[in-house]
Amino acid sequence: MPSVYAIDASSDFSAGGSAATSTRVTTLSLVPIEHEYLLPAKPESDSVERETPLRRALHSLARSADLLRVLTESDLRFRYGRGPWRFVRWLLEPVALVGVYLLLVTFILDQSGEAVGLSLTCAVIPFQLVMLTIANAMTTLEARRPILLNMAFNRTLLPASCALTECVGFASSFFLLIFMMGVYGVAPTWSILWFPPVLLVNLLLAIAAAYGAILLGIWLRELKAFVLSFVRILFFLAPALVPLEQTSDSVRDALKLNPLTGLFEAYRDVFLYGQRPAAWELFYPLIGAVILFVVFVPIYRAEQRQFAKVV
């Protein structure tokens, strides 16, 4: 028999999911509750109705979506500030990032090939989504310290929030891709319809990496720069500056094991070569994301219970 009864639950979320505690937001009828926190909620209406499990799940989903949205919005405020210049910064950041590599490849390395700038953009942009998500994730606990110390909330949403923030930054990169296609006279083909699944795999890899990055951000806080350098090494251990077909035969198969390789090539297929990405180009990064999820999500779920103690 449950020892505690609460007044109805309209939506719920868990701060930790441990056996000892969880959180639940109340509505208005007697329901048995064990080991639960009841957190603040103001029902939208005063109607008293018993909820079905489906409806409760939908409430929980809606609540998570709301939370994810406000966390991402606040992150974007940190990132871009306010005022008209934030849009300029948002638009120019990807240009500046690609520009550095473009100068390196075209002027210093004097690299020739098919639409070098576009090829490079197809590598830099997916990499930046992953890289900036990792960088953001490593500092996200520190940035949200006041909230972590004052209120309970679903902290498992933090990695997704980091990735969504960078996705907004990524949106301006899409304009850069279109611009580069125009510069090199590459006409869009039906292959562009493959962009959503490619982007989804890119986003999944970024979110999966964010779980690990948040943990590394607290475990190895004095080594954050080193971790980011390691991620940058992965960029150069993939066909970033040149397409995969221009790499030597001896390393080509090994390079495919880097999940970034598939992503870079998939972007090139969609935007440069105008063809459907090969299955491995989506499958390998997806496997990489799954491995990261399997390894880090259980550890994250256990560790997030302690975040408020260490920030």
Place this chain on the structure above:
Amino acid sequence: MISAYGIGVQFLFNRHLRVVTPGEARLRGRRMTTWGLRDVTFSIGHGEGTALIGPSGSGKTTLLRVLAGVFEPDRGKVDICGRVASLLSVDAGLLPLLSGRENALLLGVIAGLPRRAAVRALEEVKARSGFEEAFDRPVLTYSQGMKARLGFAVAEETNPQILLLDEVHEALDHEFRSFLQERAHAIVEAGGIVVAAGHDHPMLATICTRAIWLEHGSIREDGAFEDVQPRYLDSVQTQGG
């Protein structure tokens, strides 16, 4: 209603005496372990105002954070029935780079309001906090009292049944202290619960009829405020003298 059964909260330290998570402790080794709370058992019924008293480092803040769901107990369990609002620091969970309005929206949703409701409540929060144009200024320009006012205004919007206060009232101006006392009384009279920690005992006495005296993370005494508080002060004077 709040029921706590044998709560224990553990802190692990590395060799630099920084608190670490269990994962980091396993990865890099740990130097020592301390218990911020040990075997703390109590229950607080409806309509009860309870003060947590004790010296600094006795576990008052840790206990409030457990009740707020910020810390999860490493031992024991906590049952809480009712909507909880917490003001556990003077900054009240506000992010300094965001404006008052942006913070109110963020904290409103975190506190349990649907986003649409939190947006609708913004003008109400602005009016309740007494801010005018300051509501749209970054919080880093606010005084401590202003931060506490805004934090409390957001907490009020969730219509809390349980209010947790950790010394924040001690940073407030007299006008807002009276308002806070009034609201705390209203919550208690409506059958809610107020748990307040601090060293301003006259203020605590106006809100709380019960006191829990914490020492080294354990409950030393639990009883009527007018009984426990003088014994605590005697103990402090005895140790000091």
